[in-house]
Amino acid sequence: MAYFWESLAPVEKSAILRGIAEARALAPPRVVEISWQDKCNIDCFFCSTAELRAGDREIPRERLERLFDEMGELGVGAVRLMGGGEPLFRRDAVELVESLARRGLRVADVTTNAVLLGERLVRALFAAGCDQITVSLNTASSESYAMMMQTAARNFDRVVENVRAAARIKREMGARCRIRLQFLLYKENFRQIPEMYRLFRQSGADSFYFNGLYTMRPMPMMSEDEINEMLDLYEGVVMRDGLKGLESFSFWERPIRDRIDAATRRGFARGPLRRRALVKWREVFDPGAGKEREAASLHEFCFAGWYSMAVNANGDAVTCCILQDRPSAVLGNIHRQSLEEIWNGAAYGRFRGELREIMARKGNVPGFEHACSVVGVCAETGACPVRSYYWNDDLVFRRDFHRMVEDLDAPGGKPFATLPRGGSLSLPSHPAAGSLAGKGA
DSSP states (O other): OOTTGGGOOHHHHHHHHHHHHHTSOOSOOSEEEEOOBOOOSSOOTTOTTGGGGGGOOBOOHHHHHHHHHHHHHHTOOEEEEOSSSOTTOSTTHHHHHHHHHHTTOEEEEEEEOOTTOOHHHHHHHHHTTOOEEEEEEESSSHHHHHHHHTSOTHHHHHHHHHHHHHHHHHHHHTOOOEEEEEEEEOTTTGGGHHHHHHHHHHHTOSEEEEEEOOOSSOOOOOOHHHHHHHHHHHHHHHHHHTTSSEEEEEOOSSOOHHHHHHHHHHHHHTSOHHHHHHHHHHHHHOTTTTHHHHHTTSOOOOOHHHHEEEEOTTSEEESOTTTTTSGGGEEEETTTSOHHHHHTSHHHHHHHHHHHHHHHTTTOOOOOTTOSSOOGGGTSTTTSSSSSTTTTTOHHHHHHHHHHHHHOOOOSSSTTTTSOSSSOOOOOOOTTHHHHTTOOO
């Protein structure tokens, strides 16, 4: 788990469930994701936020300091450093991380290209209790890196060395931060899968995962033969890795989740007998071994409106990283409002109402013409790559969430047409809300 979820107390999880049931916020955002500037030091051809960087914007240091104070007063638990630009591409990045630490605001995670992940930044992040550093390495050779990231090929070696240095400093400081490598697979680089695994093994990172490119823009698509070849290569990595460092494989060009799962099982079955015997023992004796099978039958919907807030470099507070480029995704602005005013404002109320209606309709939403913020991916199972990745492994919470969703009654009429357009929500409290008090994982 990630995204600060593992730090939540049962009462905090209960507040999320009760807030959904009652269609209001009962707690502050647990996490605030900040894009404190939208500049980047490289220019990935596939970037989903390139258009957002057209203004070359940055939240001033003074406003960030006040924002950190507001977070502390509101009760925010942690900060994520990511978003529209490269989060470490600020001259004062070290000082800002240190400022968060002084206020007791934990850095939940950082997603970075790691070109600027030098020793001072690494030590500042570890001192701030950073839980996770995700490095978007994306490929396995300097030539491919230069083509994908549209930058100098030498930056590939620089990033690899920065990762190795971060791993050394982690051991030196006794930090608990998890260092992860992301590899992005698409038509031009999927044949590097074995080399990606070798690079991970040599990097000192704790784990790695594969992602397909999220098709935000036209790009070369893979043929069926190429997908089969990619899955064969992936199966070979699973066989060698034994699921020790490999976290996951998500692919977004087309739905192949079942085929990925089958390749994972085949690769594992071909792996060392000792490893397979250990897992078989767990399946027999560990009561939690079947949780994935149970989890597949449980509801999985987004509740970002009760859990997190995202702030862009122009000060806009937006629904989430996936919808942030939509004009209707803006729910407030920190240059005109406080964080608390935005979180408890009418626009956030409407956003929560739309998310709640998706849950009440069990994802069966025939149209979105009356929606202000949500779109089809918010309702379609498996369509959004981020909506539940941080709480998906919390089976106890998922059971409670499933029961709460099952008890929600779907409204009549066209989807979202009965929600207030701009005022605060006036939906009745759900009778199950009281029974959820005190529960949680």
